[in-house]
Amino acid sequence: ACSSKYVLSQMHPMWQEPLEVPGGDHQSPIDIAVKKAVFDSDLKPLESSYDPQTCQQIWNNGYSFLVEYDDTTDKNILKGGPLQDKYRLCQFHFHWGESNDWGSEHTVDRRLFPAELHLVHWNSDRYTLFEEAVMEENGLAVIGIFLKVGKRHEGLQKLVDALPAIRHKDSVVEFNRFDPASLLPSNIDDYWTYHGSLTTPPLTESVTWIVMKQHIEVSHDQLAVFRSLLFTSAEEEVQKSMVNNFRVQQPLRGRTVRSSFT
Numbered sequence: 001a002c003s004s005k006y007v008l009s010q011m012h013p014m015w016q017e018p019l020e021v022p023g024g025d026h027q028s029p030i031d032i033a034v035k036k037a038v039f040d041s042d043l044k045p046l047e048s049s050y051d052p053q054t055c056q057q058i059w060n061n062g063y064s065f066l067v068e069y070d071d072t073t074d075k076n077i078l079k080g081g082p083l084q085d086k087y088r089l090c091q092f093h094f095h096w097g098e099s100n101d102w103g104s105e106h107t108v109d110r111r112l113f114p115a116e117l118h119l120v121h122w123n124s125d126r127y128t129l130f131e132e133a134v135m136e137e138n139g140l141a142v143i144g145i146f147l148k149v150g151k152r153h154e155g156l157q158k159l160v161d162a163l164p165a166i167r168h169k170d171s172v173v174e175f176n177r178f179d180p181a182s183l184l185p186s187n188i189d190d191y192w193t194y195h196g197s198l199t200t201p202p203l204t205e206s207v208t209w210i211v212m213k214q215h216i217e218v219s220h221d222q223l224a225v226f227r228s229l230l231f232t233s234a235e236e237e238v239q240k241s242m243v244n245n246f247r248v249q250q251p252l253r254g255r256t257v258r259s260s261f262t
C-alpha cells in the first residue's frame with residue numbers, strides 16, 4: 001500500500017508550521033468561500049469503483065489512523081470530475097478535534113466541522129508508485145468529506161470497532177472487506193475542486209482536492225472512539241490523546257476554487 005513504507009515524520013499535532021514551504025503558494029487546507037467559487041460546467045460527475053476485498057490493514061501512524069488498500073492493481077479507481085487520468089485509492093484517514101466544535105481541515109465559509117475524511121488516490125496512468133506521484137503536480141487526488149455529529153453511521157462502525165486494537169502509534173491490525181464507498185455521501189456530484197497540497201509534511205503541492213458539498217453523519221459516540229486513540233507508542237511514559245490532528249488554514253494565493261454545481 002501507499003504509506004506503510006513511510007511513517008509520517010514525528011509531528012506533534014500542534015507541530016510547528018514550517019515558516020515557508022519552498023515555493024509553497026498552493027498549500028492546503030483552505031477556507032472554501034462559497035460565493036467566490038466559480039461554477040465550471042465542464043466538470044464531469046466523479047466515477048469511483050472500489051473493491052472491498054482489496055482492503056489490507058488499519059494502523060495508527062502517530063498522526064491519524066489509516067485504512068490501506070492494495071494499490072498494485074487498478075481495482076480501486078477514481079476518475080472523471082476534474083481529473084484527466086485515472087487514480088488509484090491507496091488509503092483513507094481522518095482529521096478530528098478534541099471537541100465537536102472543530103476538527104476539519106477545510107472549512108466552508110469559515111464553518112468548521114468536527115472531522116474530515118480523506119480518500120487518497122494517486123495517478124496510475126502516469127506513475128507506477130504512490131511515492132513517485134506524490135512529488136508531481138498531477139500526482140494525487142484526495143476526496144475530502146466533512147463529518148457532522150448526528151445519527152450513527154452503520155458503515156463506519158466496523159472501523160470504529162477496530163480502533164481499540166490500534167490505540168498506540170505504530171500498531172497495525174489486519175482489516176479486510178471494508179467498502180470505502182460506504183463512507184461516501186449520497187450525492188457525490190456536488191463538490192468544490194482546487195489545486196493544493198498534502199496537509200502534513202512533506203506538504204508537496206501534488207493534490208487535486210475534491211471536497212464534497214454533502215457531509216456524512218456519525219454519532220457522538222463513534223467520534224469519541226477516534227479521540228481514544230493515542231499519538232504515542234506503547235513504550236512512551238506520557239500518553240497523548242490523538243486529537244486536533246489538523247493543519248491550520250493556508251492562504252489561497254490567487255487560486256480559484258471551482259464548483260461542479262450552481
Ligand SMILES: NS(=O)(=O)c1ccc(C(=O)NCc2ccc(F)cc2F)cc1
Nearest residue numbers: 003006118131134142198199200201202
Ligand atoms: N491529509 S492529506 O490527505 O493531505 C495526506 C495524504 C497522504 C499523506 C501521505 O501519504 N504521507 C506519507 C508519505 C508517503 C510517501 C511519500 F513519498 C510521501 C509521503 F508524504 C499525507 C497527507
